[in-house]
Amino acid sequence: MTEKFKRGDGRAIDELRQIEAKVGVVPNADGSAMYRSGDTIAIAAVYGPKKMHPQHQQDPSRGQLRCDYNMLSFSVSERIKPGKNRRAMEISEITKWALEPVLILDKYPNQVIDVFIDIIQADAGTRCAGINAASLALAHAGVPMKDMVSSIAVGKLDKTLVVDLTKEEEDFEEGEGPTDIPISMTHSGKITHMQLDGKISAEQLKDAVDLAKGACAKIYEIQKKALKDAVDFEGGK
Template sequence: MSDKPERFIDDEGLRLDGRRVDEIRPMKVEMGVLSRADGSCYLEWGNNKVLAAVYGPRELHPRRMQKPNEVLVRYKYNMASFSVEDRIRPGPSRRSTEISKVSGEAFEPVVMTQYYPGAVIDVFAEVLQADAGTRTAAINAATLALADAGIPMKGLVSACAVGKVDGQLVLDLNKPEDNYGQADLPVAMTQDGEITLLQMDGHLTPEELEEGLEMVKKGCQQIIEIQREALISRYGNEDEEGEEAEEDSPEEVPESEEGEEEEGERDGSFDNEESEAENLDENEVTKEDEGEEDERQ
């Protein structure tokens, strides 16, 4: 406890990392980073570094786990043993199992599972470097990985956390605030504002909980915009190239004009044939006249 800061918010309202109480940490997103996955995303959020990959839809084994009317979405959250300063034991733990379950349920309202009955979609979220808020960062990365894989969804899911330090609510906790703060409230919601995940560690009054949900809603809206920009930057260029190709293509001749040209060609060919026939008739006539003159002589 010796490294606990004396104050988390100074007199000017700035936190330890220079942010205001309602600001989120900088976020960097890169999609399509794994060639063997159907969809993938690498996300940096503050000092968090998360890699998400999606495989499927594909056949589910064993068959007894298959759902006859919908696809099974399996979400696996894991922290690498080197992701924190104090090396953790590799492999699954009670914490990772719990986070995997609740995070997977956060996608149930948006993933359109009815299109792939009996199949499975595997979502893997690997935390490479942890700095508080890893479960929310993993959800944000997994959402983009699902979109990158072409999984039909009703919308995007964004996640953010709100906490309490120095008796004041703050958005998107960093590591010191998460370790020594008075409360932590991670939330995931759809772009329509429907909450799909809500957990709380600590103590908040009903009034603080209501205010915290309003703060986290604004934070999720900012993350939704970042996710949209990432999708546009990955897939928007292809659409623009397609439009440019259509603009550069030669103009098509209207069918009416083509028909007129064909009729004109046909008319010309008929005229030539008629003129040749007239010339042949004239030659025959002259030959007959010559023959009659010879007989007379």
């Protein structure tokens, strides 16, 4: 790995963008959160556990998690046609898979927990920001959880691994080009989500996983602080 690699915004290779996390941003919801990484902003709201509708989808053995990821039409340069596209459907499912392992769902037979994620502004890493916001929103809603989930996009720019890619870095064209590797992990270090697009050797991909682990640990601290801040604030009223 070359130490000399310069990132467009001057960050170190393992440096996250400026992060802001806050819970309680949607008063109507049972739990909600905002997660911002640089210019990427996601908000998430949790409704439930509540009775599953439609009824035929009820599962008497356990509760279910339903996730809905959506990008607002104006969140990117070229307007997105509103409504479900195949990318959004896949990310919704990926988000569910990323979060489900930390939830204790067998306590809620026939019920559903709805998680809605909306991307307000996009500068790459939107699925990761969405998962971070959703994990926070679930905790804020008081849903029983075994752990938190934190998510980060590791990238390989030419030959160098970096964390938390911006859109500009995602479009990097030099050398071997960009490789995008979003990874989500629990605080205990289990991988609940991983994807990859690009070109990388198995050996370097192992380093990428280790790099993600370090970044997720930092994000976890930010998430924890956001939850604590909310408690202190409301307790002081």
